[in-house]
Amino acid sequence: MKRLLPFLSCFLSFAYAQVERVDTQYTLRVQPHANTDENAADENTERPPITAREHKQAAFILQKRLRALRLSKSEVTPQDEDLIHVSIPGLSPEEAESVKHALTTPAQLGLKRVHPDNRQLADKVADKEAPLPAGYELKVLHDLDQDGRPTTENLLVRKKADITGSDIKEAQELYGPYEGQLDVTLNEDGAQEMRQVTQAMQLGHDRLAILLDDEVLSAPVVQAVLGEKFQITGMGSVEEAQKFALALKNPLKYPLILIEEKRPPTHILQDPGKQAAP
Structure with a gap:
């Protein structure tokens, strides 16, 4: 005792x-x-x-x-x-x-096509050495290089989103080596739109920017025609991914x-x- x-x-x-x-x-x-x-x-x-x-x-x-x-x-x-x-x-x-x-x-999700000549135009537009192409807006992607150092990249993305939160059927955070990522499933209309958009792109060259609440999370090169499933990267932790998954399932207008x-x-x-x- x-x-x-x-x-x-x-x-x-x-x-x-x-x-x-x-x-x-x-x-x-x-x-x-x-x-x-x-x-x-x-x-x-x-x-x-x-x-x-x-x-x-x-x-x-x-x-x-x-x-x-x-x-x-x-x-x-x-x-x-x-x-x-x-x-x-x-x-x-x-x-x-x-x-x-x-x-x-x-949790306003937007998938927007990046201008096909972004590499040649974006920095010039940012420096006001070239006019902003019609139908596009200038955004900045904040990322990390392979050594973990912060980087920035100017992006010209379409003003109108090709895929929005209303097209989402399910959003689930991932664990393990995919920590900080979301697995997103689109509904039937969204999947059809995604296929049409990516079929019209130059695979291996054109990029699709993923924005959440008007902030660019990533802008990967499209390597294949996409359908109902894709992943969102650019979140720092499982906790952050969980918060966005919850919000994406119930987006506010x-x-x-x-x-x-x-x-x-x-x-x-x-x-x-x-x-x-x-």
């Missing part, structure tokens, strides 16, 4: 030194896209209001994401014209940060802006045996 006392004392100290879980509330605003019509006179025009259906759909998507995180007791309530209130009981600070990421990640987060002050619960005597 005496041998167990140090163990029990250590166990109780650990049990009491836990961060208190508290109810957390978030208020988010649905942020419609600005007018990006290339024929519009001014791209800085006022953002159009969302419809009641889009408002409810955004709240429904958030509820699905929270259920996927096994937060079944959470409440998601549309408010006013574009606000959504989320209430979740019993979150630690670390869990609250993960939930915040899950709530605010739009519009970004959500965090307006307010309410959490009561948390306390470290101390071992009562170590509390000072009154």
